[in-house]
Amino acid sequence: MAHVPFIAIEGPIGIGKTSLAEKLSAHFQFHLLKEIVEENPFLGKFYENIEEWSFQTEMFFLCNRFKQLEDIDKQYLRNGKSVVADYHISKNMIFAKRTLPEDKFDKYEKIYHILTADMPVPNMMIYLHASLDTILERIRKRGREMEQHIQASYLEQLAADYEDFMNQFEKLHPNIPVIRIDGDKVDFICYQQHLNQIMEQVSMNLKQLNCT
Known part of the structure; x- marks a missing residue:
């Protein structure tokens, strides 16, 4: 049975998820799904005072990502049109567990599971990871x-949380291939050869999934 390709790219802040999603979208002619970040009215306040603004920030992201995925499912996946996304909605739980106090996290988790119960699941994951120094340098270059x-301590903890999440994801979803890319060694922005290697890995997994 053929599958409609649905690729999700994940990793810590500033690691290059959107850049890679754009390149994969152009190469494979897949629809590009980009998460809403800068439109979040609470995000700037969140980075200045995580405890005060965490619930508002996480709820905004959850509701918007839910709406995005709902639209993508109806307009593309159900119609046999391939998609590459620069996020996976389960990232919400990574951030919520780290930033929300216990009482608010309990409420958030219930809402999360209700909203995502019937959301489409990617059939391929790409996980970008790197050392703290590399992440900090890429955030500096991006200039937001x-x-x-x-x-830096928040970013370091977030990177560790992502590593735990991806290890757990592979255990829970053994049939979904995960391509791990070490950002300390691979720079697909500066080196075409590195990008070509990623494209080859994606192509190979698409063939194995009978997506092509």
């Missing part, structure tokens, strides 16, 4: 003003 206030 609100991100310049992020504490």
Whole structure:
């Protein structure tokens, strides 16, 4: 049975998810799904005071990502049109567990499971990871003003949370291939050879999934 390709790219802040999603979209002619980030009215305040603004920030992201995926499912996946996304909605739980106090996290988790119960699941994951120094340098180069206030300790913990999440994801979804890319060694922005290698890995997995 052939599957409609649905690729999700994940990893910490500033690691290059959107850049890679754009390149894969152009190469494979897949629809590009980009998460809403800068439109979040609470994000700047969140980076300055995580405890005060975490619930508002996470709820905004959850509702918008839910709406995006609902639209993508109806307009593309159900009609046999391939999609590459620069996020996976389960990332919400990574951030919520880290930033929300216990009482608010309990409420958030219930809402999350209700909203995502019947959401489409990617059939391929690409996981970008790197050391803290590399992540900090890429955030600096990207130059988003609100991100310049992020504490290094928060980014370091987030990277560790992502690693735990992806290890758990592979256990829970053994049939979904995960392509791991080490950002300390691979720079697909500067080196075409690195990008070509990623494209080859994606192509190979698409063939194995009988997507092509």
